[in-house]
Amino acid sequence: MELRDTYALLEFQAASTKKKSLSGEPAANILALPKGDQVYHRIRNLIMHYELKPGQKVFEDEMASLFSISRTPVREALRRLSNEGLITLYPKRYAEVTFFTPEMTKQLGTMRLAQDILAGRLAIYYGSDAEFTQLTALSDICEAAAKAGDLYGRITADRHFHLKITEIAKNEILMKYQREVYLRVHLIQLQNSMHSPAQERISSHTKLIQALMERNEQLFIDEVCQRMARMYQLDEKLVDMYRSRQ
The missing domain is CATH 1.20.120.530 (GntR ligand-binding domain-like)
Structure with missing residues (x-):
């Protein structure tokens, strides 16, 4: 399954069951957040749900295309995830879901x-x-x-x-x-x-x-x-x- 399809499926499941969204907050609240916060929650939850796996590369342009936004909020989200230890950044190349040795x-x-x-x-x-x-x-x-x-x-x-x-x-x-x-x-x-x-x-x-x-x-x-x-x-x-x- 393509990453885009995986995320769409998760979004659909969250909405159809009327449960909290993938960030732990109601979907409507996520959509009210700034773009950078929305992307942060979405990428974070792809990691936490093991849809993005340890060692897997994450490219800004791929995420921007996936969420239909510019690369700037994606870059901000990846920086936050790096500060939390979930993402390892390789500047001007790509990010990578942290693999714990x-x-x-x-x-x-x-x-x-x-x-x-x-x-x-x-x-x-x-x-x-x-x-x-x-x-x-x-x-x-x-x-x-x-x-x-x-x-x-x-x-x-x-x-x-x-x-x-x-x-x-x-x-x-x-x-x-x-x-x-x-x-x-x-x-x-x-x-x-x-x-x-x-x-x-x-x-x-x-x-x-x-x-x-x-x-x-x-x-x-x-x-x-x-x-x-x-x-x-x-x-x-x-x-x-x-x-x-x-």
């Missing part, structure tokens, strides 16, 4: 380890039982997607689960960096088809929710450390450094 993946895993632990600690300090209970619904969505074999749905639900913990942490700066990390995590998981059995993933979510409800910081940290060590094959000494209470 094993070393890049480990580095991201280390960042996720540190930030998830900080998010958990702050959530325990600021969060309420009512907020922690909301995590169960997100975990259930993740479980249902995993059982249905919906890789995109599972990864998306898992991302929202962890960002919800960060939201409960009530730190806007941390949330900014978590969003950036989890965009990359989303792409890495699609790239590598990283997935664990549904029960293992839900078990991890359940343990994190339990730790938050009990205000048990060490239990939360231990679960994050175990999971990150497995997923990203992190050095044991490095993980132990984060596992110890500070």
